[in-house]
Amino acid sequence: MSVIWxxxxxxxxLGVLTLFVISVIIxxxxxxxxxxxxxxxxxxxxxxxxxxxxxxxxxLDLPAYTRYFNWLFGALQGDFGTSLANKRPxxxxxxxxxxxxxxLALYAAAISVPLSLLLGILAALYRNSIFDRTVNAxxxxxxxxxxxxxxxxxxxxxxxxxxxxxxSRMDATVGFGEALYRxxxxxxxxxxxxxxxxxxxxxxxIINLLASPxxxxxxxxxxxxxxxxxxxALPNALAxxxxxxALNLAYLVTGVVVVEVVFVYPGLGQxxxxxxxxxxxxxxxxxxxxxxxxxxxxxxxxxxxxTLSNPRLIHRK
Amino acid sequence: MTDLRSQNGLSRRxxxxxxxxLGAAGLILSASVRRAMAEPKxxxxxxxxxxxxxxxxxxDPATWDSQFVQCFNVARNATxxxxxxxxxxxxxxxxxxxxxxxxxxxxxxxRSGVTFHSGKTLTADDVVxxxxxxxxxESKSAAKPLVDPITDIKAEGDTVVVTLSGGNADFPFIVxxxxxxxxxxxxxxxxxxxxxxxxxxxLDSFEPGVSVKMSRNPNYWKTDRGxxxxxxxxxxxxxxxxxxxxxxxxxxxxxxxxxxxxTLLQRAPGLVILPVAGNQHYVFVMxxxxxxxxxxxxxxxxxxxxxxxxLVDKILQGYGSIGNDIPMGAQQPYYNTELEQKTxxxxxxxxxxxxxxxxSLSVQLSVADSAFAGAVDAGVLYxxxxxxxxxxxxxxxxPSDGYWDNVWMKKPFCASYWGGRPTPDLMFSTAYSGxxxxxxxxxxxxxxxxxxIAARSELDDDKRRAMYxxxxxxxxxxxxxxxxxxxxxxxxxxxxxxxxxVVGANQGMDGLRAFERWWFV
Numbered sequence: 001m002s003v004i005w006x007x008x009x010x011x012x013x014l015g016v017l018t019l020f021v022i023s024v025i026i027x028x029x030x031x032x033x034x035x036x037x038x039x040x041x042x043x044x045x046x047x048x049x050x051x052x053x054x055x056x057x058x059x060l061d062l063p064a065y066t067r068y069f070n071w072l073f074g075a076l077q078g079d080f081g082t083s084l085a086n087k088r089p090x091x092x093x094x095x096x097x098x099x100x101x102x103x104l105a106l107y108a109a110a111i112s113v114p115l116s117l118l119l120g121i122l123a124a125l126y127r128n129s130i131f132d133r134t135v136n137a138x139x140x141x142x143x144x145x146x147x148x149x150x151x152x153x154x155x156x157x158x159x160x161x162x163x164x165x166x167x168s169r170m171d172a173t174v175g176f177g178e179a180l181y182r183x184x185x186x187x188x189x190x191x192x193x194x195x196x197x198x199x200x201x202x203x204x205x206i207i208n209l210l211a212s213p214x215x216x217x218x219x220x221x222x223x224x225x226x227x228x229x230x231x232x233a234l235p236n237a238l239a240x241x242x243x244x245x246a247l248n249l250a251y252l253v254t255g256v257v258v259v260e261v262v263f264v265y266p267g268l269g270q271x272x273x274x275x276x277x278x279x280x281x282x283x284x285x286x287x288x289x290x291x292x293x294x295x296x297x298x299x300x301x302x303x304x305x306x307t308l309s310n311p312r313l314i315h316r317k
Numbered sequence: 318m319t320d321l322r323s324q325n326g327l328s329r330r331x332x333x334x335x336x337x338x339l340g341a342a343g344l345i346l347s348a349s350v351r352r353a354m355a356e357p358k359x360x361x362x363x364x365x366x367x368x369x370x371x372x373x374x375x376x377d378p379a380t381w382d383s384q385f386v387q388c389f390n391v392a393r394n395a396t397x398x399x400x401x402x403x404x405x406x407x408x409x410x411x412x413x414x415x416x417x418x419x420x421x422x423x424x425x426x427x428r429s430g431v432t433f434h435s436g437k438t439l440t441a442d443d444v445v446x447x448x449x450x451x452x453x454x455e456s457k458s459a460a461k462p463l464v465d466p467i468t469d470i471k472a473e474g475d476t477v478v479v480t481l482s483g484g485n486a487d488f489p490f491i492v493x494x495x496x497x498x499x500x501x502x503x504x505x506x507x508x509x510x511x512x513x514x515x516x517x518x519x520l521d522s523f524e525p526g527v528s529v530k531m532s533r534n535p536n537y538w539k540t541d542r543g544x545x546x547x548x549x550x551x552x553x554x555x556x557x558x559x560x561x562x563x564x565x566x567x568x569x570x571x572x573x574x575x576x577x578x579x580t581l582l583q584r585a586p587g588l589v590i591l592p593v594a595g596n597q598h599y600v601f602v603m604x605x606x607x608x609x610x611x612x613x614x615x616x617x618x619x620x621x622x623x624x625x626x627x628l629v630d631k632i633l634q635g636y637g638s639i640g641n642d643i644p645m646g647a648q649q650p651y652y653n654t655e656l657e658q659k660t661x662x663x664x665x666x667x668x669x670x671x672x673x674x675x676x677s678l679s680v681q682l683s684v685a686d687s688a689f690a691g692a693v694d695a696g697v698l699y700x701x702x703x704x705x706x707x708x709x710x711x712x713x714x715x716p717s718d719g720y721w722d723n724v725w726m727k728k729p730f731c732a733s734y735w736g737g738r739p740t741p742d743l744m745f746s747t748a749y750s751g752x753x754x755x756x757x758x759x760x761x762x763x764x765x766x767x768x769x770i771a772a773r774s775e776l777d778d779d780k781r782r783a784m785y786x787x788x789x790x791x792x793x794x795x796x797x798x799x800x801x802x803x804x805x806x807x808x809x810x811x812x813x814x815x816x817x818x819v820v821g822a823n824q825g826m827d828g829l830r831a832f833e834r835w836w837f838v
Binding site: 033034035037038040041042043044045046047048049050051053054057083085086087088152155159160165166167171261262263264266270271274275277280283 | 374457525527553554
């Protein structure tokens with residue numbers, strides 16, 4: 001087991017380094033964007049004097065490296081600062097939205113992961129049958145449509161008939177059951193978007209193994225096809241499946257801005273887009289780091305699980 | 318001339334007719350009849366979805382840049398004066414006002430008995446501090462150019478005395494601007510981030526980019542305003558989501574209808590489309606300092622090379638009227654009704670090109686949809702029509718992001734828009750007087766500038782009218798701005814919402830005052 005612990009420690013260390021590099025890149029990228037917050041907030045009403053006064057108030061007149069290090073020292077002490085645009089503490093801005101984003105991601109994952117594993121296994125079991133082809137065709141069609149299109153279709157079918165709300169508004173008073181009901185359509189949209197990838201990977205990984213001699217052996221012993229797949233093929237197919245699941249989970253956390261906009265769901269994606277367009281760089285930094293951390297942690301989890309699923313990697317000689 | 322006038326003077330009535338042509342007669346007419354009969358009454362929570370609203374929105378009055386923040390903050394606060402639904406000026410915090418003979422010193426009497434939500438009584442000191450916040454070196458306010466002419470402002474008992482650097486008969490209109498709300502002060506300063514206010518609604522919660530909740534101010538001093546028990550404003554930027562919310566009954570009002578799908582929305586039962594013809598206009602602006610636009614013949618050629626009616630029909634879906642290169646709505650008091658309406662005329666455009674010594678002309682037009690909705694399509698239509706006159710317009714699609722920094726007033730020929738101003742003086746001095754910060758065409762006409770200053774302090778109405786008419790002639794025939802269309806504000810609401818007979822046209826959402834003027838039937 002010590003292999004695992006060393007790996008986790010090493011990877012966490014690298015993860016922190018990655019986050020630092022990302023913060024530099026994000027800061028540099030926001031600097032490269034034309035215009036700054038003062039110009040973007042004042043927009044058409046901007047005059048040189050008001051922009052200058054605004055910049056001075058926000059400290060935007062300081063050199064870029066000074067602003068970056070000021071931010072970094074704050075962040076290292078756990079203080080992500082306040083939004084330049086509305087002076088609210090970034091921790092407050094992010095807290096509820098992060099909760100909403102994670103809730104939706106988990107909700108979609110709770111539907112899509114079991115669903116795609118099940119469909120993938122069944123498709124491998126009955127490969128090349130009508131069932132296999134239908135499932136594949138449906139999954140590939142749903143991933144091929146843009147998210148907003150899937151979302152509008154669902155709204156047209158399920159919301160305009162009054163079954164589900166077209167807006168997934170959340171506030172503190174919404175209970176758990178109610179929240180599940182309100183966010184059903186966005187969760188379903190995301191499920192349709194991510195299922196194909198995981199399902200196809202499950203199917204491919206299992207079918208790949210079915211040609212192996214040891215599977216042949218199991219079959220020759222007269223084992224039932226389902227048992228062959230669950231007991232013998234699946235454990236060896238876990239590593240690639242876990243990796244794909246982790247990638248899709250990361251996507252559910254970071255890439256759902258379109259779904260948020262269509263369903264008016266207050267998640268992190270919208271905050272990120274608004275902050276980039278107004279050049280509110282402390283908020284951009286904080287959200288970007290959360291997204292990066294999601295990728296780092298999920299990849300780490302995937303690697304740990306893959307290693308655990310493979311005795312050859314744990315008991316290395 | 319008269320038929321030109323009626324074409325240009327497309328009013329609310331004209332719009333209703335236009336809408337009839339679109340096949341919605343029953344819907345809109347029955348609604349207007351019903352509106353006339355309904356009496357305002359108290360009660361209900363109004364839910365409004367806005368097309369704007371951003372997570373970077375702030376309570377600071379210096380930064381209110383979208384209809385979402387403007388609307389809820391106007392409902393929370395009050396300004397010195399208010400532009401009434403019919404475009405006239407009425408007092409709000411200022412009960413009355415009078416000018417010195419040269420219109421350079423204004424004395425405003427502050428209404429007594431107005432209290433903030435916190436219980437503090439509103440005084441003249443609060444007014445002084447609130448206006449001062451937008452003035453001076455330190456000001457980052459978008460309204461700074463408006464209050465720049467104020468050289469001194471002081472409280473005297475229950476009056477406020479404002480001294481201007483020059484006479485301005487329209488000063489009371491300036492202080493109706495939504496940025497210039499009156500906030501509570503202490504020691505001569507306001508706290509710009511305060512949630513306090515003296516308006517019809519008390520702010521309960523504000524989550525930037527998501528929602529605002531407000532409840533009725535029980536101590537509100539106006540008895541004929543503020544009918545709702547509460548307001549819930551939502552930011553729903555996606556137009557399909559916004560319209561869905563209205564159709565499925567999750568909101569009662571939407572502040573902006575996507576014109577591409579307005580005919581579909583009209584078919585939904587129980588909904589009323591509310592178009593209001595106002596001063597909002599979409600423009601193509603030339604830098605009059607740059608060649609070839611420095612030649613007025615080229616500018617005239619470009620003004621004749623645009624098919625205005627086509628733009629109104631195709632870009633605004635009929636929800637608007639053609640412009641005559643004058644930045645004033647036809648309903649405004651000093652509108653020049655005798656000026657010839659420019660129409661699409663390739664021969665005239667060719668004539669002016671020849672005058673400029675050219676056979677053909679090639680220019681680049683920079684557009685992005687952040688200038689106005691449909692700007693890219695409008696540019697393409699412009700280009701197609703102008704080609705017949707030998708004008709080759711290459712439409713350059715610019716990024717919407719950063720458009721106002723990188724394109725507007727930087728590229729020599731670009732798209733822009735104006736919400737319009739309640740008086741010609743405000744509009745002209747904002748965007749057309751030589752050296753004004755937002756003079757987007759960099760037009761500097763000596764006669765125009767001279768007339769602008771003379772008209773500003775002229776208290777004789779006939780003389781003033783004559784000056785404004787001459788200025789409009791100068792603008793239309795020498796200015797650097799093509800104003801092809803006036804876009805109506807197109808809102809929609811359910812038939813449960815009561816709307817006054819006359820809806821304010823100075824800005825969207827009933828002059829930003831729908832929260833306090835509308836009611837549930």
